[in-house]
Amino acid sequence: MSLIVQKFGGTSVADPERIAAVADHIARTRKQGHGVVVAVSAMGKSTDDLIRLANEVASNPGGREMDMLLTAGERISMALLSMAIIERGIPAVSFTGSQAGIVTDSAHGKAKILEIKADRLQEALDEGQVCIVAGFQGVSTGRDITTLGRGGSDTTAVALAAALRADVCEIYTDVSGVYSADPRICPRARRLTEVSFDEMLEMAATGGRVLALRSVEFARRYNVPLHVRSSFTWEPGTWVRDLGEDRNMEEAVVTGVTHDASEAKLTITDVPDRPGIAALVFRSLASAGVNVDMIVQNVSHSSLTDISFTVPSDEAAKAEAVVVDQLGTIGADGVTVDSDIARVSIIGAGMKSHPGVAATMFETLADNGLNIDMISTSTIRTSCVVRRDDVERAVRSLHTAFGLDA
C-alpha cells in the first residue's frame, strides 16, 4: 500500500457531474488499498466570479479580505467532493488549509508555505479516511487566512506529498500530460512519458502551462515524483521526477519546444557602457513591482550599448515609465517598446553534453525565414525572441528539426 496525493484543478470539478467522476476515481484508488490525500481547487470559474464581486464592492480590495473571500471557493468544492466520496461508501473528511496545518507567511495573495503540521491529516489517514484538503490556501502565523497565488493548488498538493512522504503526487488536469510542444499549434506533438525536474522547470518558465513553476521547484527540492495526467480519460500521463545523470545517453537531445506570446520587449538604446547602469535600471524595475524575464545586453560599440529585456505585456507601460524616469540618470538615449514579440524555447537535459544544439536552432529558424530578435540560454534551454506572427511556425519547424514529431 502506498500513499498517493491527488490534485484536481477547477475544470476537473467544474460541476456535479465532474465531481461525481472525480469521486469515482478517488474511490477506485482507495479500494486498490492506497492511502489517498486530495488537494482540490475551486469549481470551474468560481474564483473569477468572486473576484468580480469584490471589484463591485471595492475599488482596491485589501489582501486579507480578498483571501478570506477567495478561500470560500475551495471550501465549497472540497465539501462537495467529500460528500460524493462518502456517498460511494468510502470514509472521507475535508480540511481547510488551516485544519490541514498548512502554515504560511502573511503575504496575502501570494503566501509562501512555511510548514505543514500534518498530524491531523496523518490521524485521519491512519483511520482509513480519504483526506480532502482545500488547495491554494493556508493560515498565517498571525492566524489569518492566506492564499498561495497562481498555481497554488499544485503547490498545496506537492507540499502535502512532501510532508506526508507520499509515494507520488498525481496532478490531474484537462490535458493528458506534458507534451513535446503545445498540441494546439503543433499537431505532431507527442505526450512525453517522463521529464526531469530541471526540464519541467524550464518548460514551466518558458510557456508550458501544465504545471506551475513553484510547484515544480517544490517537488524538486523535496524529491516528490509528479504524475501529470488527465481527469477526463484517466489514462497514464507524464512522470516528472529525478531522472539521474546518465539518462540522456540514448535519448533525444531536445525534450520539448515551448513558446510564450504573453511578453513585450523593451530596449534601452545607447546606454553608456559603465559599471552599475544595469543594476540601477533593474533595481528600479524591481522596486516598481515589474517582473522582468529575459535580459540581453549586447556588446558595446563605441562605448554605448543597448539593453533589451522582456516583461509581461500588461506591465510594459509601467516598465516604460520607470525606464523613462531613469534615462537622465543613466545617460541613455531612449527606450522602445515592442509588443509584437513571442519567445520560442527548446529544452532538453541532453543539451549539456551535445554542442551545436543552439546552432541547429538558429539555422532552423533562418532556413524558415524567421528573424531572431533576442537570444538567451541556460545549460538545458535555448530561447529566441521572434515576431509574434512567426511563433507557431517557429515551434513546428523546431519540433521537426529536433526529431520530436510523432
Added chain:
Amino acid sequence: MSLIVQKFGGTSVADPERIAAVADHIARTRKQGHGVVVAVSAMGKSTDDLIRLANEVASNPGGREMDMLLTAGERISMALLSMAIIERGIPAVSFTGSQAGIVTDSAHGKAKILEIKADRLQEALDEGQVCIVAGFQGVSTGRDITTLGRGGSDTTAVALAAALRADVCEIYTDVSGVYSADPRICPRARRLTEVSFDEMLEMAATGGRVLALRSVEFARRYNVPLHVRSSFTWEPGTWVRDLGEDRNMEEAVVTGVTHDASEAKLTITDVPDRPGIAALVFRSLASAGVNVDMIVQNVSHSSLTDISFTVPSDEAAKAEAVVVDQLGTIGADGVTVDSDIARVSIIGAGMKSHPGVAATMFETLADNGLNIDMISTSTIRTSCVVRRDDVERAVRSLHTAFGLDA
C-alpha cells in the same frame, strides 16, 4: 461611546448594491463614535444554492461536510462587506466563527454555542476596527466547523452582544420592526415601539417570523436589548427588552396577534383514560424526531378520551405512522390527520392581570362565524386552532376586537 452589535440577514446583503448600502450604514454608525461588531448572513439565497449542489452529489450529505459547505456562504458575504467598509475609509476586519472564538458543541446543522472566546474581537475593537463576524457558524471543541441551524445568524449576533457586553444588538431585516399582526394579511397592523422578551418569545413561537426563537431566548437569558429594524429604510424599529412588571398598567392588554398555517393536527380517538398513555405516545413521537407543538387532551367521556396535537405539516405522515404503531399498545381506536388547520394566537403581558381576555377571543371568533378546533393557553398567550381558510379573517377580527388597529 457605546458598543453596538448589528446583524444583517441574507436579503440585506443580497447583491453588491445592498452590501454598499449596509457598508454606508455601518460606516455612519462607526463615525458616530460607536464600537461596531457585525454578524452577517450569506448573500440572498446562496445557502439554498449550496444545498442544491450538495443534493446533486450525494443522496444524504453528512452533517460535517454540509456544515463545511454552507459556511462558505457567510465567508463570501463577510469578506465583501469588510472590503466595502474599508473602501469607505473605516478600518474593518472579518472573522470566521472559529476566528471569532464561537465555540459550539458537535451537533452539526444545529450546534449550540458553548462559549465565546472574545479576546481576538476585543483586541480588534480596541484598535478601532469594525469587526465583521460570520453569522450562523462556529467551531466545535473537536475543531470541526459547525452551523447553528435556522435563525443562526440572529443567535450569533445576540451571543456576541452578550459576550462583549454590548449596549444593544440591532437586528436588521427586510421589515421595519415587529408588528401587531402580519401586515400582509392585516392592513391595519401597527409597528410596535417595544415588546417584552416574554411577549417576543410567544410571538416567535406562534408564527411571528421576524426573530428566531433561539435568539430571543438567548437575549432574555443574558438581558441583551434587541432593536429590530429595517436595512432598507434605516428608520427606528421595535425594541425587544426587559420591560419590567408594571409596564402594562396603561397599555393595551393584548400586544399582538400571530398566526401559523404551517402545522397539521392529529387526533387519537377513544384513548383509554389511564395514567401513562400520553407519556407513551409523546415519548415515541420524540424518539422519532417529530416536533410536537400544541397538545390538548379533552376531558374524558365514559373513560375514553381524545388526544389532539399539532406537528409541522411535513412531519404529519411520520407522526401518523408512529401513532398507528402504538394504537394496539395504548388500546385506542384510531388516528385522524387534519392538514387544513391554522393557529391564531393573541399575546400580551397584560393578560396575566386581566381576566376575561380569553373569553373575548372566543366571543370574537364566534361572532365572526369561525369555529374553534383546539385551544391552548399560557400566562401571556391564548391560541385557537381554526380552519386554515378562516385564519386571515380570524387575525383581522381579533386585531380589531383588542383595539390594535392603527
